[in-house]
Amino acid sequence: MSDQPWTIESIRDALGNPALAQRFLSEINKAQAHELLQVFARWERIAKDTHAAVERGREIAAAEARGEEPPGEWIDGTARLEAARDRFRAHGAA
Numbered sequence: 001m002s003d004q005p006w007t008i009e010s011i012r013d014a015l016g017n018p019a020l021a022q023r024f025l026s027e028i029n030k031a032q033a034h035e036l037l038q039v040f041a042r043w044e045r046i047a048k049d050t051h052a053a054v055e056r057g058r059e060i061a062a063a064e065a066r067g068e069e070p071p072g073e074w075i076d077g078t079a080r081l082e083a084a085r086d087r088f089r090a091h092g093a094a
Contacts, residue, residue: 006044014047016054 004010008028015021024043031039060070 006047008040011040011043011047014051015043016050 008025012021012024015024024046027039028036028043063070
């Protein structure tokens, strides 16, 4: 979203997932007057985070489509995951 102020409609749209949008609308509609700002602020934060994640995903996909490394700092967690796998296997898991 641009620098426009967030509204109930823009939060609903930014959430993307219909079930999540319905949950937001339900909470905002059922909130008592003294709770409205708090409920709105919480969902505004969720919408901003969701919007930022979608934009980040688009940047990564565009970089990969151009054959470039994805932007940002990436940590190779292979060794950590392999160590965890080995610990689980040692205890009889999959």
